[in-house]
Amino acid sequence: MDLSRRDIFKIGGKLLLLASAGATLEEILGAAPPSEAYRMADHWWGMIIDIDKCIGCGSCVRACAQENQVPAGFFRTWVERYQVEEGKQPLVDSPNGAMDGFPPSKRTDLKSFFVPKLCNQCASSPCVQVCPVGATFVSPDGVVLVDETYCLGCRYCVQACPYGCRYLHPQKRTVDKCTLCYHRITKGLTTACCENCPTGARQLVDFKNPEDPVHEFLRNNKVEVLKPYMATGAKVYYKDLDGAVR
Amino acid sequence: MIPGVDGFIYPNEVELQWGLLVVLYPYITGLVAGAFILASLERVFKVEAVRPTYRLALLTALAFLLVAPLPLQLHLGHPERSLEMYLTPHRSSAMAMFGFVYLWYLMVVLLLEIWLEYRADIVRLAQTTTGWQRLVYKLLTLGSENVSPEARRIDDKVSYIVTVIGIPSAFLLHGYVGFIFGSIKANPWWSSPLMPIVFLFSAMVSGIAAVLALYMAFMKVKKMPLDMGCLDTIAKYLFYTFVIDFSLEMLDLVQRTYEADESFRTLDFMVHTRLWGSQVILQICVGTLLPLALLAANQLWRFSVSRRKAMYLAASLLTMM
Numbered sequence: 001m002d003l004s005r006r007d008i009f010k011i012g013g014k015l016l017l018l019a020s021a022g023a024t025l026e027e028i029l030g031a032a033p034p035s036e037a038y039r040m041a042d043h044w045w046g047m048i049i050d051i052d053k054c055i056g057c058g059s060c061v062r063a064c065a066q067e068n069q070v071p072a073g074f075f076r077t078w079v080e081r082y083q084v085e086e087g088k089q090p091l092v093d094s095p096n097g098a099m100d101g102f103p104p105s106k107r108t109d110l111k112s113f114f115v116p117k118l119c120n121q122c123a124s125s126p127c128v129q130v131c132p133v134g135a136t137f138v139s140p141d142g143v144v145l146v147d148e149t150y151c152l153g154c155r156y157c158v159q160a161c162p163y164g165c166r167y168l169h170p171q172k173r174t175v176d177k178c179t180l181c182y183h184r185i186t187k188g189l190t191t192a193c194c195e196n197c198p199t200g201a202r203q204l205v206d207f208k209n210p211e212d213p214v215h216e217f218l219r220n221n222k223v224e225v226l227k228p229y230m231a232t233g234a235k236v237y238y239k240d241l242d243g244a245v246r
Numbered sequence: 247m248i249p250g251v252d253g254f255i256y257p258n259e260v261e262l263q264w265g266l267l268v269v270l271y272p273y274i275t276g277l278v279a280g281a282f283i284l285a286s287l288e289r290v291f292k293v294e295a296v297r298p299t300y301r302l303a304l305l306t307a308l309a310f311l312l313v314a315p316l317p318l319q320l321h322l323g324h325p326e327r328s329l330e331m332y333l334t335p336h337r338s339s340a341m342a343m344f345g346f347v348y349l350w351y352l353m354v355v356l357l358l359e360i361w362l363e364y365r366a367d368i369v370r371l372a373q374t375t376t377g378w379q380r381l382v383y384k385l386l387t388l389g390s391e392n393v394s395p396e397a398r399r400i401d402d403k404v405s406y407i408v409t410v411i412g413i414p415s416a417f418l419l420h421g422y423v424g425f426i427f428g429s430i431k432a433n434p435w436w437s438s439p440l441m442p443i444v445f446l447f448s449a450m451v452s453g454i455a456a457v458l459a460l461y462m463a464f465m466k467v468k469k470m471p472l473d474m475g476c477l478d479t480i481a482k483y484l485f486y487t488f489v490i491d492f493s494l495e496m497l498d499l500v501q502r503t504y505e506a507d508e509s510f511r512t513l514d515f516m517v518h519t520r521l522w523g524s525q526v527i528l529q530i531c532v533g534t535l536l537p538l539a540l541l542a543a544n545q546l547w548r549f550s551v552s553r554r555k556a557m558y559l560a561a562s563l564l565t566m567m
Contacts, residue, residue, distance in 0.1 A: 073260075073261075074257075074258055075257050075258055078256075078257050078258075089511075094257050096257075097257045117256075126430075126431060126432060128338075129338045129339065130338075130339050130341065130430075131336055132331050132335065132336055132339045132341040132342040132344070133327075133330045133331055133334055133335070133336055133339075133342070134334065134336035134339075150327070150330065151323070151324070151327075152322050152323065152324055152327045152328060152330065152331070153322050153323015153324045154321070154322055154323075154341070155263045155264060155323075156339070156341050156426075158258075158263045159263065159264060159430055159432065159433060160430055160431075161432060162432035163256070164255075164256025164257070164258045164259045165258065166258065167258045167263075168263065168323055172323075173323030173324055174323055174324065175323075230431060230432070
């Protein structure tokens with residue numbers, strides 16, 4: 001077929017029109033519906049943490065920071081080291097959130113253990129309660145998220161979180177927090193922190209999945225959430241949590 | 247990069263999220279609520295002695311109320327989204343009603359009352375001035391130039407009703423700010439049902455002190471004699487509200503110290519280290535006990551006029567500090 005330059009321009013113009021019409025249509029109708037593979041109503045996400053397995057290497061902190069581009073000096077997850085002497089106040093440290101692990105302890109006669117922390121994805125979350133515009137919310141699958149196109153940056157939620165999990169993103173000027181790697185878990189993957197934990201101390205769980213090992217874990221172990229007296233409906237369960245942990 | 251985090255602070259809490267700009271807001275609305283309560287003393291409770299400060303108190307309240315949201319606006323990460331709080335308020339948030347309470351107080355109470363108070367003057371000026379001034383005053387009359395004794399009587403009546411509504415509104419404005427802080431269960435030092443009442447009384451104290459200082463300053467500038475009866479009465483009310491305010495705060499402190507639960511250890515540590523200068527020395531000793539002593543001395547003994555003036559001025563300035 002012989003095509004003149006004029007024909008090419010004509011066809012090109014038509015294609016351009018069609019493409020822009022399609023794009024406009026998509027804009028009007030919204031994005032394509034999520035694939036059938038993931039239905040929010042079928043899940044209720046949380047995490048279980050086995051304190052005895054945590055070695056304080058900080059892999060989870062580094063993986064999280066890289067996966068989610070967490071700004072330096074702020075943490076979606078971090079690890080605390082507790083050193084408890086009988087009858088004394090515990091010594092707690094978390095140098096740079098344990099991004100580079102921990103320096104060796106100066107004392108060897110103390111009860112010592114690591115506690116990984118992250119957003120507890122509370123079911124009755126104080127941060128969600130206080131947001132003046134509803135920019136932070138619990139998704140139908142049980143993850144506390146922030147709509148960064150809507151957040152005022154008033155930081156009332158930062159004050160209201162009993163676990164210190166929120167911060168103001170210095171560039172976006174909106175509140176940022178752990179999303180439980182929502183972009184990964186909705187595609188059937190686990191979170192960056194769980195994926196990179198060398199000892200399997202942290203494990204993503206789905207309470208609505210009857211096959212999930214979480215049910216057996218909760219049945220067979222003594223577990224606790226952080227600050228249970230806050231009654232926030234926290235969904236991060238710790239195995240053998242020491243009373244010194246706050 | 248932060249060097250390291252020890253003890254009681256979570257890594258994300260190293261940076262102070264609610265700083266000076268947030269503190270300024272309750273301070274300024276405190277002045278508003280306090281000044282308005284002082285104005286209502288004359289209007290509703292018929293304390294004639296404070297009549298000279300009635301207009302000053304109302305204007306003080308208006309001036310501070312107009313600038314009150316500025317520090318909050320500057321504090322927001324996205325100030326351009328602040329209107330969302332009016333358009334899509336989240337009902338469960340203690341902060342969501344803020345804009346409505348603020349607007350109610352500004353539009354319904356303060357502007358209305360000031361307009362009623364100044365109406366006769368506005369009408370007079372609309373008739374005697376010329377040019378653009380006349381136009382402005384004409385607009386401000388809102389179309390009503392009737393200042394007959396009958397009309398003024400109705401003005402007075404309406405103004406009285408507005409003030410009666412205004413007192414609970416002033417309480418609401420400031421008690422509500424107290425609730426925003428007092429309802430945070432994550433912060434054991436704030437979380438207290440006393441918070442709205444403490445906010446309210448400290449508002450009255452600082453507001454009355456502000457009007458007292460402003461009145462003395464204005465009279466100095468205008469080279470007019472001070473009404474000592476008025477000053478004495480304001481100082482008396484300042485003293486009473488201050489005693490209540492201080493008692494409430496001390497009650498809170500005594501209760502916390504005596505219960506000495508887990509959060510007290512941190513509080514105790516802070517008070518003895520970083521907060522020693524600002525809270526103990528500045529706020530309790532210089533900002534509270536000293537002015538209270540000055541005001542109490544005036545209730546017990548009679549000093550000369552010049553000495554009283556100096557004492558009142560010192561007390562009000564220290565209070566506002």
